[in-house]
Amino acid sequence: MPIKLKQIFLFVLTPFICFSQVEEVNPPDYIKTINFKGNTPETQLPILKLGEYLVLEFDALNGKEEDYYYKIDYFNYDWTPSILIKSEFLDGFDNQRIRNYENSYNTYQIYSNYKLTIPNQFTKGLRVSGNYLLSVYNNDDQLVFSRKFMIYEDNVSVGVNIKRARDIQFIEEKQRVEIVIASNSLQLNNPNQTVKAVIVQNNNLKTALTNIKPQYTVGNQLIYKYDNETSFYGGNEYFYFENKDIRAANTGIQYIDLQDLYHNYLYTNITRANRPYTYNPDINGNYVILNIDADDPSIEADYVWMHFSLEVTEATEAIKGKNIHVYGNFNNYTIDESTKMDYDEQNQVYRNSMLLKQGFYNYKYVLVNNDNTINEGAISGNFWQTENNYKVLVYYRDLGARYDKIIGVGEGSSVNISN
Incomplete structure (x- = not known):
């Protein structure tokens, strides 16, 4: 291929390489029970307030007591790579060995339980809110698995209300999420461009609705009363x-x-x-x-x-x-x-x-x-009566800013769903 054509090819291809969405890597068979622990007893999607601690646990069933290392990366609201360098979002160092592990006690299945807490001696904390990916590597610097988590700031209040679908075709099957974002202390400039909402049903990022823009503005409130754009199938109880x-x-x-x-x-x-x-x-x-x-x-x-x-x-x-x-x-x-x-x-x-x-x-x-x-x-089956949990994350990138903050999180349940 001539040099000029090769340069054009690389120029066209580079955006697809650099700006593709990051996906979580699933672990091999001997790694089990990966969970984040926060303020709730059950394991769920970790959405933590800036400054709160994060605990990751996992079990290795191969009985080798291997060493594992962790790295932390930062991403834009759509999970494309951020331009921030590590020192801008991380206080301290990553690429450290997970030092806290214990072997199972009085069990038929032998395993080693690894526990990583952030902040710790080397990773003092996370500096900014937004999307993060925590990756775990083995001794050979091979990626074993990765998991997403989010850090938010409490700068706006997010009201979440669950309604039945307006579309008569789906009125028995779907649930609709209405959102009201109130910014009392934070001036949201040009919200149609700078504010993006993400709705997560039952802590499942894979089915989340993303890049939802405000429908209209009333005073200091952003109103979202869409039908199809913010609707989920109700599913059934687990x-x-x-x-x-x-x-x-x-x-x-x-x-x-x-x-x-x-x-x-x-x-x-x-x-x-x-x-x-x-x-x-x-x-x-x-x-x-x-x-x-x-x-x-x-x-x-x-x-x-x-x-x-x-x-x-x-x-x-x-x-x-x-x-x-x-x-x-x-x-x-x-x-x-x-x-x-x-x-x-x-x-x-x-x-x-x-x-x-x-x-x-x-x-x-x-x-x-x-x-x-x-x-x-x-x-x-899909039923409008199903009790589901919904979380709304509000991302904001001010004009001229270099990263997407999460400025508020709201939560709602369809247990009191209405028409």
Whole structure:
């Protein structure tokens, strides 16, 4: 290729390389139970106030007591790389070894539990609000996994109200999020360009609605009363199980078996898409690690083979032979081979076995299309009555500024949904 053509090719290609959205990297099989701990007992998407501490935990099941290192990077509101250099968003140093780890105690499955707290001796804190990616590397500087988290400032109040959809086609299936942003002390210049809202349903960043601009302004308030632009399918309440006592069948568990490890067999679930909605309290897809009579579940909770099963009936013949997966925050809403269910033709049941740490878990079954898009309602159904959690993050980049702040966070629940 002539030099001139090569330069043109690189010029055209560079923006796609430099400004592509960053994606989280999923861990290998021997890394389990990656969770951020904040101010709530269950594990969920970490959205922390500037100055609050962050705790990342994960287990390594290979029994090698390997060293792991962490790096922190900063991103724009759309998860493209920021132009800020590390010293502008990080106080101290990253690329440090995770020094705090303990081996499991009194468990059938041997593992090492690693815990990273920020701020720490080397990483004093994070200087600015916005989007962050925490990446964990091994001794060979190979990326093991990465996770996103957000830091916000409390500069504006964010009101979140959940309504039924206005579109008659989706009035029984969708929920609409209305937002009011009030900026009493902060002057929001040219909000149509500088303010962007992101709506997250049930702590799942993969289904978030992004880059939502204000519909209109009243005084110091930005009003969002869209229909389609801020609507989510309601889905259904999550199934759940609890196995904090490893030696007995608990909530959702039909029977247990002890082989090399404990095996828990869940009751066979049914499809709910063609059934009436039934309220069933859940924790919106999250999970909590716990076990009975233990001081520290992080190292005393054991790993159990969980056996999931989903019945296929005449009313649900349409899903037979399709790609069905187990879905939830226990693996960051990831769809891969470990979550795929196999069809048992003889018993007309989908089955899956998964190694999970003791605790209380929410899960549901989803259909994955050939183009890898996820249909959450094909098996669970979509109902406007479903209790869902919504978080709204407000990003602001003032005219001439070099990064996107998160200036406020609002939260709402559809438990009191109205027309």
